[in-house]
Amino acid sequence: MKEKIKKHHLIALCLLCLTGTLCWLTGVQFLSMRKTDTFYPSPGLSAQTKLSDYFPQLADSPGDTAVYCFRGEEEGGNLLILGGTHPNEPAGFITAVLLLENITVSRGKIFIIPQANLSGFTHDDPFEGNPQKFSLETPGGRRWFRFGSRLTNPTHQWPDPTLFTNAAGQALSGAEVRNLNRSYPGKEKGHLTEQIAFGIMELIKKEEIDLSLDLHEAAPEYPVVNAIVFHENSAELAAIASMELQMEDIDIRMEASPPSLRGLSHREWGDHTPSMAILLETANASHGRLKGKPSEALIVEGKDPNYVKASKLGMLFVPYSKDGIPIKERVARHLAAVNALVSGLRELNPDQAIDIGNFPPAQTVNEQGIGLYLHPPK
Amino acid sequence: MKIIYHLIVLLLIMNLIWYLFREKQFWTQVSIAIVLIMFFLRLFLIK
């Protein structure tokens, strides 16, 4: 009897050690996602602040994120560009990075937040099998970027409620409590994600932003894709911009922000601040439910045989061929749309004109790749 | 609330380890070890 007891205790001990080792091995990989991305702001940068400068409660929290500010000499319009609301939608994030590493502003002000939900960049969604990072080639070497989750890291915000009723009163499934783009207008004393949303609202109000842009991506089978989603206060601007994009042969859908869908940026920014509110979507196969094998290539090159098949069956809302939709094309779309919206703003209201120098040209990015405009890694 | 869930996880880990050492069937012990991985990683707020 004694012998037997010893044996199963010994096995338990071995298993405990094995468990520890596995925790160690995987833990190192999970923690590798906490290493921050490095950006190289253009010389035109006026100031780098943090979201906590607008909402001090965020200081030292995993939700605090960098705000890059470009101030022109002349008075003009104020623009906010948000990337990385959803860290698994890389085109939005990379577009913001590309802008902050290139532009100069001579008139008006531009605020860029490349990683709006910084906590979401620190982990991956279970079940999705995505890589933790992806890379883009620059003339001076390869730059790596994190590929995160749609939601805030559960170790930063835990537990999820059964039901999440956001500050705008919409009831959603519990996990959405970690979705930044369901949390607006945010809550001062709410969950971390709601505080991030609150901080962004504070920025929009304090900096008197005239136009706020939220850059996203969606699955190709999702009806709102390759689209400008606009709050009713921005309908005219969106119409002007879409016409300009059509002239550049860029097809873009106009989608009015549904008044019943509460908590999203394009709804609450417009309802709660004087700012015009627009959200942009491109088509990202690695984001979809039909996706084949997930990989870095799927993120960057956007080729997926499943989506080619789905396209033939008429299930997609964007054209999708075997060449896929690479990230350079998606980023180029975002760039073209931002550019069209800025010039639309000038047309609509000359007081709010913004003059941007070194704007990465959409066509060149599409033809020659993003890397051309990315700062090489140090 | 986070601290409460931390404590819940700690309570369950202690129970799981106790159970791991008391259990005599090898494959049940393996099952416990598999489940323990998650609990440890969450206890240390890694994943």
Place this chain on the structure above:
Amino acid sequence: MPEYAIFLSMVVIFAILAMGLKLPIGVSLVFSALAGALLGGEGLALRHLVEGSFGYFDTILIIVTAMIFMKVLQASGILDTITAILLKTFYKRKVTLLLTVMAIVMFPGMITGSSTAAVLSTGALIAPVLIKLGLSKVKTAALIAMGGILGMIAPPVNILVMIMGGGVDMPYIGLTIPLLIIVIPLAIIISLWLGYKDIQILDYEQMKSILPESYSQEYGFRLSLPVLVVILLMIGQGFTSSFMPDIGIPAIFLVGSLVGIFCARPFNFFKVTQDAMKESMPILCILAGVGMFIQIMTLTGGRGWIVMSFLSLPPVLLYLGISISMPLFGAVSAYGSASILGVPFILALINKNAIITSAALSAIAGLGDLMPPTALAGIFAAQIVGEKNYFKVLRYCLVPALFELAMGIGVLLLAPVIEKII
């Protein structure tokens, strides 16, 4: 190796391990996932394996704490007392009994959107009553499992619809009536189908003789506190969000369990938690294993292959595809089925009213909680009646599940008509 071949090998390896070598289901899933990663050229893919298991971490917390709560109810004598009270009230009214029992089982599911919470809390309360009145163990379990699933679908909280709605940007508004249209007839038909023939009408003396020991004399009102606290906290969720964060289902069950220590017959709390661990371990490991299996399936392209295979069915077969794939995919949990298949199916049915479509699809996806190897509703229902082989329970769930499936498909087909009525 093509993606479907990797997926099929994973299934074959799982079958060999689980049925051939008789390893526990959970462990077999873990090893077949590992094999899939190796076959897919991903190496050991430890990060993916562990990440996948985390997809069920919240579910696991709910299950363990619900199990602790159930064991507390048993150990403290509360369960016996409630059985006694229910028996005294209902022993001669068959239809009222069955309908009340169904409503009681459904209730926690309705407010948490989780069938597990329903089966392991109020399901455990009413199981002894039904058994004492002559319903067989397995039929009792089947009734409780179906009650849990119907509770999960019933308003006000239907997480399945919320998950699908989240994928197509549909607000969770206006679902109460479509969901009630689906759930109320099913609740009546299923409870009567399973119970009407077998439940015995007793006279007072017979009832007396089977009455379990009641502690209500000794402890009085205090006895009901644990159950009351759990129900109140469940209902109260969301109301507190203006001044404090929601406490969540696991904490609710633990609070209920702690209250139980002081409210009835004394018992050893540590022993209770150990019992709860022991009884829930198979399913905990299955969930961890399924999470790993799913993640590797996605990683090797198998998930995409499955989703595409069903979505590319010709339109006439689409409803058949929904009927087969959604419950089947529910083997990885009804929530997974709602997210992975529910969203593309709503998009495929986009010319119909999304609210009615999602309500109907949630009824079909909910059946996933009966699908082995997870079969959450079936396994726990079998456990609370003390039936070792949960497949016996599933057999009695088959006809009720077909009712539910027919209802779901019927509502899908009639969506344009229903839309006009409501």
